[in-house]
Structures are given as C-alpha cells and as structure tokens.
Amino acid sequence: MREYERNIRKVEPYVPGEQPQNKVIKLNTNENPYPPSPKVAKALAEMDTDRLRLYPDPACTALTEALADFYHVNPDQVFVGVGSDDVLSMCFLTFFNSKKPIFFPDITYSFYKVWAELYRIPYECQKLDGDFRLVKEDYYKENGGVIFPNPNAPTAIYEELDAVEDIIRANQDVIVIVDEAYVDFAGRSAIELVGRYENLIVVQTFSKARSMAGMRIGYAIASPRLIRYLNDAKYSFNSYTMNQAALICGVEAVKDREYFEEGIHKIVMTREWAKGRFEKLGFRFLESNANFIFATHPEYDAGELFEALKENGIYVRYWGSERIEQYLRITIGTREEMETLFGFLEKYVGRRKTGQC
C-alpha cells in the first residue's frame, strides 16, 4: 500500500436512486412526471450561446430577483445553489460551527449525517415517535442548530406551521433550517415566518414541483444577514457555481406561476386517488403530503415486493434500514404510470392471497 492510501478520505459509499436508461416506470427518486414549463424550452432554444465564453454572474442576480418576486421577499433574502444539496451543504458549513450537537430526526434525509461528518459537526438524532411524527419538544434542548425537512422524507409527513414555529421560537440562539423540498405538495411554507425570525433558513428546490431535477437549482430564503453570511462563504470557496443555462431556465420556470400551480394540482389529484387504490390493496401508509407515498403491507415483505416490482420494470425506493425495513417509498407518477403500478400490485397481492404461488 502506497503511503498516500493512508491519507485518502474514508467515505461510506452512497448509492443514489437508480437512473435506469431503458424504458421503465421510474417512481424511485421523487421526480416530477411532467416536463418543466414550455417557457424553459423556449429560453434554452433562444439562449445566446456566445456568452458562454464568459463566467456566469456569481451573484445570480436575475434568478434571485425572480425568486424574491415570487415569494414577496427582497432579493437580498435569497441565496441560490446547485440543487438544494449544495445549498444545504453550504448552510452546514457556514452556520453549524458550535461545539454543541446539531439536532435532526433519526429518520430523515440521509445527507444531513454525511455533511455533519464531512464538516466535523457534532450531531444528535432525535427519534420520531411510533407514528413517525416529529416530537417538537425534543428540539427544545440545548443544541448547536436544528434541521428537519417538512414534509419529512421519506415519511411524507407534513407538520403544520404552528409546530414548526414552536421549534424556531424555542431555538432563537441557533440557526434553524427547514428543508422544504416537498412543501409545494403539502401546505403553508415557513417562508412566511422569515420576516419574524432572523435565525430561520428555509431551503427549497427546483427538482420536485418545478420539474427541473436535471438543471440542479436550489435556494434558501432567510434574513438578509444570514444570506450575506452564506454568500461570503460561497464567494470565498467557489464563486461561480450556477451555469448560465441554469440561471436562464430558472428565471423562466419561476415566472410561470400558472404552469407551476397546475402541475402541483395534477400530482396532488393523482396522489389522493392513489391513496384509495393503495388502501384497497391492503397497504398502510403514513399521511402523505408530498409527491410520494411511504407505504407498507402487513402481509408482504417490502424487500421482496421491491425486487418483484423491479423485475417488472417498476422502480421504487427501498432502504431496508432500521425502523423502515418494511416500507417502500413510491413516487407519484402520471395517472397512467400509477395504473400500471396498481395493475401489477393487484396481481401480486391477488396471486399470494389465492395461494397460487
């Protein structure tokens, strides 16, 4: 073994949700089944590619202004990054430098732990209750910062804004990050609290309701003071992160509010209909307010069902880890995709019930 091997960072290999290239029904990474606004396509087609020779605007001015306009905040309250992963990672790096542990739920987005370890931030997981709900009182203890998704992933459970506000109010000496990747499918966003709590950061993404996972855009909305700190950190490490195509397409997507709202409506309608179908098949699931359902079946093993679905060209997400080993996370696709899913599930459940295999 060469000397340098000893000094290579040890990481836990992360396996992203599969991105199959062939024709499958892809309900495994919570993507939007509908394309982005037609205005995005138009903007790309009309883009002045000669300008690509120049560095992009490091302040992402046009996009922060469009987002500020959409959310009725000031442009100096908006920070954008390469997907919400980049934004969240930058928040960890900038704000979580206390010796006290940061708090997040035990069942939640897996990258919180990764970034905490990367930046050597002490952390302590707070256990969700038996129904996978956040226990807000757990977050009242002394800590170095708080982060949780709302709706939570992979549970899909949305906590009402009152509970979120209680946590923020109880933690005014630290930074509280509310990670709202799925909030557009759920209810009120904590963005409305930003004016009242200087310690609050709300993070959202273009990858879900805005149908642009392929463009890698995320953003944070917070007090101008916190946004300034985020920008200071970003400029000091890597100034030019958002490419010109993302900036241009991002602006167009934000401006098309009608398309955005219609898309959400379609997915929510499909989700509510799908809930009935899942129930009829004997599945149990947590109350979903996201674009996915976290479901279990009392009679069928989740791991086996996951494999059976995959063999039949239907990809869903399965972790098999503690407390959630009998759950599958199933993205809400188009009505047609869901019909195919239920067609398969009916046979799977029926076949077993009648003892045919």
Added chain:
Amino acid sequence: MREYERNIRKVEPYVPGEQPQNKVIKLNTNENPYPPSPKVAKALAEMDTDRLRLYPDPACTALTEALADFYHVNPDQVFVGVGSDDVLSMCFLTFFNSKKPIFFPDITYSFYKVWAELYRIPYECQKLDGDFRLVKEDYYKENGGVIFPNPNAPTAIYEELDAVEDIIRANQDVIVIVDEAYVDFAGRSAIELVGRYENLIVVQTFSKARSMAGMRIGYAIASPRLIRYLNDAKYSFNSYTMNQAALICGVEAVKDREYFEEGIHKIVMTREWAKGRFEKLGFRFLESNANFIFATHPEYDAGELFEALKENGIYVRYWGSERIEQYLRITIGTREEMETLFGFLEKYVGRRKTGQC
C-alpha cells in the same frame, strides 16, 4: 449579538474579477474572446427539455467518455465537476488528509490556500525564485501532497514536462496535482504521464481554451484508482452536480477538435504579436505561455495604470499584493480589443514621456 453569530464560519471575503454588465473590454478574468463551438449552440437548441424533469446522470457517462476519447485514456480515468474549482476542491477533500503540510507555490492560484483552510489541511508555500520560476528541488522535501498550476497563474510561466515529471517522481508517496487550466496555450500536458504515475492527477477546464466559462465544467484525469476515490467522495456528499445542459454541451465541445485547435491558434498568434507591442511600449513581462500576459512597466505604477485603464473601459486584473504589486495580468482578447488596449497604452506612456501631464 445573538449566540449563533459566534458560530458562523469566518471567511476572508474573496472578490472575484469584476463582471461588468456594460460594454467594456474585458481582459480581467482570462476568458476566451471567441464563442464556443457552433455545435454547442446546436446541441442546446435541440436539447430535449422534457428530460429536465429527471435527475442528470450522476456518473456523467457521455462526457467522461468523450473526454477519454479525446485524451486517449479510459473513461474510468476521468472525473468531471462544476468547473475546475469544484474538481480541485474535491481533490483536496479526498486526498489531502495527511498531518504533513501540502506544498504549493507562494505566488499561485489563490484558492489553494482557501481550500486548505476550509478542510483544515496544513500547508507550506514554496517561494518562486526571483524570476517567478518554480524551484523543483523545494518540492523534494517530505510533504502531505503537492499542487501547482502549469502554466502557473498569474505568472503565465510554463515549466517543461521534464521538470514536472521530476516533481511527480520525487513524490510517489503522496498525490501530486498538476492544475493545467492554461496548458492548451502552452505545450505538452502531464496527461501523458498519467499512465506511468499512479499518484498523478491532472486537472483541466472548459473555461479557457474551450470557451465555456459560463457552463462550469472541469475535469481530472488520473489512474482509475484515484478516480474511483474521487467518485466515492463525490457520491457520498453531492451526487448530482453536473446539470444536463452542461453534460450535453460539454460533449459537443470536446468532439469539435478542429474548432478547439483553431481557437487556440488564434489566441496564441494574438499573444505573440501582443508581446512585441508590449515590448515596444517598454513593458517587461514574464515569458507567457498562457492566454494572458503578466506585465510590469519600470516607469509607471501598476495600480495607477490599472485605474486609468478601468476609467477608459478596459478591465485588467491587479492584486497589489507582495512581490507582484507592480504587475498587471492582462488577458489576450481579440486582435481588435488588443489594438484598443495598445492605442490607450501608447497615449498613456507617450503622455508621461513627453511630460504633458
């Protein structure tokens, strides 16, 4: 002061080269004065924007294959990132975890120091000699890793591959990164050494010779073993960094070898012609092998000249820092842009010479 203020990361505010929005002659950030290959524009216009709803390919397969093909290496020897800043930062994070200091030149790319501090990597700067040349023997001492640009920035000096190989050979127990952002304007790349030295990483960018600073694409070429470590680190922290537009445009730019070579030829011709003009005006400069010239004038203060140029709509780069306080870094623009620059400089130098002010 709120408690959380104490736990915010302290950073040295970095000021990127200005990106003026109005019509100026922009010779301050070493961008390419020519647009990218017309094939890039075509690819963007024809892009299937419906696919933007999906996450991009985390392995960046099409782009790593195109680069592998271009450089006659295997696809498993290529890693891509959001500009070479992202690639370099990922290399620091992955490979520089020794307790011994990493080495880099005292006058060099300013981000090396920033990443070392960010990741708490001990470092030691090795002083360039009086002519701003690398002293290769300085890098033979025990260290935790080595990084230097070739050509160096902002000096524009290219070290011949023999000297580069001497440094790599003397450091086979650590990782040696050769940062070749400007090598296409200079000479042989260290990529040809990758097959022989498993500890070597060569980093290049699409921002200079490939005219795509606005698309944020950089890459590393190394042994399959080192590329695997880089990918492990990347997947564990942020799997989807390259957006679909960057991946598609990157492939097209790489495939158009003829356009790439013509563009380099034009810039090198302008540079060589410009050297004569600078000389005639009494400037002294280091032997430039990049797309910029690092120049000083024995009779005129660099800071004053910088301001005078700016007032006249010509942006160049000036740091005013130790050892280089009398130098300006001037990007090679189009022939027309350079004519305007020299027109101004002739007046500036002449006016002073004849004592008219």
